[in-house]
Each structure stands twice: as C-alpha cells, then as structure tokens.
Amino acid sequence: MRPTVHDIAAAAGVSLATVDRVLNQRAGVRTVTREKVEQAIERIGYVRDVAAANLAKSRVYPFIFILPSGDNSFMRGLEAQVRAAIGRSPVERTAISIVTVPAFNVEALVAALDAARAASPAGVAVVAVDSPDVIAAVDRLRAARIPVVTLVSDLAGSLRDHFAGVDNIAAGRTAASLMGRFLGGRSGPVAVLAGSMLVRDHRDRLEGFRAVMNESFPAHALLPVLEGQDDPALAERLVGAAFAASPEIAGVYSLGAGNRGLIAALKRRQSGQPVCVIAHELTQHTRAALNDGLIDAVLNQDGGHEVRSAIRVLKAKADGVAVIGAQERIRLDIFLKDNLPFDEGSETDLPFEQAGNQEPGQGRAD
Amino acid sequence: MRPTVHDIAAAAGVSLATVDRVLNQRAGVRTVTREKVEQAIERIGYVRDVAAANLAKSRVYPFIFILPSGDNSFMRGLEAQVRAAIGRSPVERTAISIVTVPAFNVEALVAALDAARAASPAGVAVVAVDSPDVIAAVDRLRAARIPVVTLVSDLAGSLRDHFAGVDNIAAGRTAASLMGRFLGGRSGPVAVLAGSMLVRDHRDRLEGFRAVMNESFPAHALLPVLEGQDDPALAERLVGAAFAASPEIAGVYSLGAGNRGLIAALKRRQSGQPVCVIAHELTQHTRAALNDGLIDAVLNQDGGHEVRSAIRVLKAKADGVAVIGAQERIRLDIFLKDNLPFDEGSETDLPFEQAGNQEPGQGRAD
DNA sequence: TAATTTTTGATTTACGTACATCAAATTTTC
C-alpha cells in the first residue's frame, strides 16, 4: 500500500499535525523537527495523493488564456478548444477565462498580461508576440509566482515555465526538405509568404526553411519574403504580384496564416508551370485546397493538444509536481491528401462563422 | 458550485441512501423511485466526482497488457513504455501486469487472452494477431464485461472497445504518395518488405500503399511482397536477393520491422541507381539510417502515446465515462532527417540490450 | 526558577462518494 501522512508521522515519530505543518509549509516547526519529517518522507517514499488533497482543499485552478483576436481560422479554432476545456471545467477543477487582444500588438498584450497578474490566477497561457516588453511582462508574472506557458509562439529569453507548441525551426526545415524533393528536377525560384516577423513562430519557420533550401537545394533561389500580416486580402495581392513579376516561380511556402488569399491567387493563376505549395495549419480552406491538389502538403499543429497540454502543465506547475515530458511534446503533423484525418466538423472549425470583413492587419487570419 | 449527491437527494425528494442505490445500481429501489432520481440527476446536471469516488473506493485498476515477445525494437520500446506506466501506478491507481507471447502465434495469444479473463482485471490491452480464434477470445473477454483495447494492430470484426494505434491504411497511402513524389522522374519498380500478412497493421499498410501506387504512380511496378517475419537476418537475405534479381529497383517500402536487415542490405548494395527508402518505426537503427541518407523517410507511431492512451481509455471504459475522442487519436508521425526529434535516450530505446541472436520467426524484430 | 514564548500533540470537521447497518415505512401477498 502506498504510504500516507499517518505513515510519515509514525516513521518520523511526530504527530499528524506536525507532518501537516511540514507538508504545507506552515510556520511553527523547529528546523530539526522539519528535517526529521522530511527524511521520513524521503525514506518511506511518500507522494501526496493529489486527488485527495484537491478534494480536501476544494481546489480549483483559475487559469487565464490570452489569445489574439481577429479573423484567423487557426486562432479561432484554438479558442474553440479552450472553450471545450471550459466545458470540462467541473471535472477538471479549472476555471478558465479567455482574454483576446489584437494580433501583433505589443502594448495590448502587455496590458493583458499585467491585468492577468492583478487577477492572481493559478496560471497564464499566452500566444506571445516576441518583444522585450512582453518578455518583461511575462517575467513580472513569474516574479509573482504565477506559472506561465507560452502557446503556439514561444518567447525565448523569458522566464516562462513551458512552451506548448511545435519546434518551428524543424517545421521550416521540413517544409524545405519536402519542397526540394517534391520539385525534383524542376527549376525556378521559391516564394515565401509569412504573416509578420514580429512573432517568433514565423521567424523560426523562415530560418529553418532558408537553412535547408540554401544547404540542400541551392538551385532554387528564395524570393524576398512577402509579409501578409495573416490577412487574406493582403496575401492575395502580394502573391498575385509575385506571380506576375516572376512567372517562373516553382514553389510557394506559406508559413503563416491568410491561406485563403494564397489559395485565391493560386486559382487565378492561369499560365506558368505547376507550383509546389506547402502551407501551415489544417483549416477548412487548406484542407479543401489539399484535396483539390492546389496545395501539396500542409504542416499542422494540433490546437487541441496544445490547449490540453498547456492546462496539464499549468496544473503541474501550480502543484509543484513533475510532468511527463514526452507527453507534452507537441508534434508537427505532416498532411498529404492521403493521410487527412476524418473531418471532426465542429471540433476544429470556427465556433461561429463571422461574415463581415475584417480590417487588414487586425488579425492573423486563416 | 458543482452539484453533489446531496443535491440529487434534495431535488428528487428522496434520501441519500436511495440516491446511492440508484447511482451504484444496487437492488431494492422501485422503478418509479429510480426514475425520479434519474430525472433529478439529469435536471441538475450531476456528474460523479470520479476522484472522490475512487478515493472512497480505494479504487485500483488492474490492467493486463499482452505484447509480442522477441527481439523487436519497437515492441521492446512499447514494453518500456508500459513499464514506465507501471512506475506511475501509485499515482494513477493502476496495477499493470505485462504478459508476452511469441509473435504471430495465434494459439499462444488466445491462451494469454483466456488466462487474462480468468484473472478478471479491469481491462486488457493487446497487440492483436488477426484471426477468428483471437476475435473469439477477445469477444469472450467482452462477454465477461472486461474492457479490451487493441494496441498497434487492430482486430476488425471483434467487439474490442477501442483501437489505440494509427490508421494503417492511411499510413500506407502516405508512404506511396511520398515514394511517388520523391522518385520524381526516375523509373524502376518498387519493392515491399513486410513482416507477416497475419497481422492487420501490415496488411492495412500494404493495401493503402498498393492503392495509391496503382492510382497515382502506375509507372512504378510493385514487386511481389517480401515477408521477412520481422526478422533482420531473413529481411537482409530477401532484400539482397531482390536487389540481385532486379538491379533497376527504384524504391523500397518497409512496412514492418526487421529494418536492421534492410539497412544492412542497403549498405551492401554496390551498384545501381539510388534507391528511395521509406520505412516504419523510429528506432535507433532507422534514426541512424535516416541521418545517413540511407532511408528517406520514416513513418512512426509513438508507442508512449499509444500506451498512455490505452490506459486512459481502459480507465474510462471501466468507469463507464466518455473519453475525449480527439485526444485518443494516435497520430502518424512523418520523420525526415530535418524534423527528427531530440533523442530522448532511454525513453524510446531498449530497456536492456539483448546480445544473443534470436531464432528467425520468433519475434517482430527491429 | 518563574514567566513567557515557541513548538508539538490530540482532536475535530470537512471535501464528495461508497458502503454497511438497522429501523421505519410502504407495498405486496394470502
């Protein structure tokens, strides 16, 4: 049988009350006694029964999720996943609130992080914009002993506890490797469509992509990066202009969002050789384009996994216990039209379709 | 606040004892009363606090894992993952025992399943061999109200509760799609190395591979399937013979284990055009070959995920509660040398290296 | 040494559920 607090008391030769004082770091225990108890815990291999402890404490974990607002399929899917987690709150003892801030907006994000700190939750998950001010705001949360997990896009140099997202450098490298092999003998330059260089995930993907293209496929020149602000309309204009300027384009790597615009531009393209297209994030639009042969491969991160992983890690950090590392590694999914998962419908789709059009630059769209 | 049993009692106008009788389906409740209570449960939206219930019951979940024995890196890695789960048993309230049976052996597997049934555990996970006798044995377990999860290889037509493994038809299709694209303009037939057509996973992969090769890349003929029994030595002989007989081979799809033998044959191959190789399961051997450029892509299933998922599902089935479907879908990982995960060392490696050589056909090796 | 402070022990209640016991109320059977 697993040892209990009573066994600690017996082993240490102290009372239950003293064991409790040590376990829950309450005052009024002499150092010698505390050490006696800690040694007993070590000796008999006691591990606190978290379920029983949570029951006794009527513990709930108040978490805050900070996500970009705007018309971005992936981000709205992520929000839907957080809402699904909210639906499981009674069972999981969480109390999750969602805060949305304009995409790529440092000041708004800092304000949201500081507001979160004022609410003193049990943990914060945030889709980070890479900036010194954001790093400072995250570090203020950590200084207030509030666990922080970055979601989707990391914040290198900050004191965040964990990153729940894919290895974006590897993602970029993989995209390049697939691009180079899929192009085979064909020649021609490759265009890159990004959202913004303000977010770490996009920068990392570009870095990985550039590295492998230069190393392994130097015959294909890289055209200057198109920054589409994750806005479909802008993306469509930029890609269309690139096709017009360089009809010999052999491939396109879309490492951000706004794929609706990219797909529109591909459909409008009349002439020229076939283009190899690799994009990120499986949405209704990229899925359809993959099936139609407009897109050759989609690299995907599972937002549901990321959200559930973030919650597990935040809980563990709040309780001060270890996590199963391998379980929390977010995988990069590679989808060809041959291994598309069955469409789960509402699960990854938008929770609500927004009809009206969005101002450009306000969202990480699609 | 979340409703409790007391709230049910109040809402239904009955005593706590009666609510308990209904909740735990004990006898001695009139149908009218039972319905009154069930309606109250529905009305106030009660969900049992599983943590508290488990605490009260001092619940442990005795599970039995039935795995193939023999010198097969993937299977030994799987076993290591089960052992890791055993290490978490005190926390997860499980009591897991491992049973190994010779690979591809129907009688031994049936005996193990029947022995498991006699032990009346809370659930059984099994790497299935596809056979009517095995189906019958699994159905006997289900008839005894014991939840069954198939692991890695499914058992279509049985009453198993769940399959914790990848979609192997999609895996085969993906392999073909990658193979066809990687080959580009090159011509020549493609060889297929399987383990045994007795297991569903191998048959499914072959089916998917054949379908896409015939549909999309009919220029590449498929050579007769080599059945290597997942044995490295046999695989090496078969592949070597195939190279000798057909020097113009353009690609090899290894859909089973025994990749050590395949790699040896590839290294020995002197002449001929370069061969595009796609294999299954990331082990120390396939990882090294991928890095060396001997293998072009590895399709992988994460044994750790499969084991943890199997345990979660078995628990849920034992408790009669729902699972998060998306969380339990096992993903097909596609690894190129560019997105190899950091080597976790002991985590996916063999728990112990076996030096001695194994009789052929006794294991699903490598 | 006495007075004071600090530390420790003993005990109780609570969390939400399971399970057992015994008495009381209700229904069924003859």
Next chain:
DNA sequence: GAAAATTTGATGTACGTAAATCAAAAATTA
C-alpha cells in the same frame, strides 16, 4: 386485514488530505 416482503430513510464509518482549535510540552528569556 394481518403477515410477509420489499422499499426507503437515517446514520455512521471510511478513503487521504487540509485546516482549524486548544491543550500540553518544550524551549527560550528574564
């Protein structure tokens, strides 16, 4: 309508931990 059987209620204990109270013991200070 009485006896028997069944159903329901009331109550207590348990699971492992948290948290509180108050008394007793030990240590510290004057």
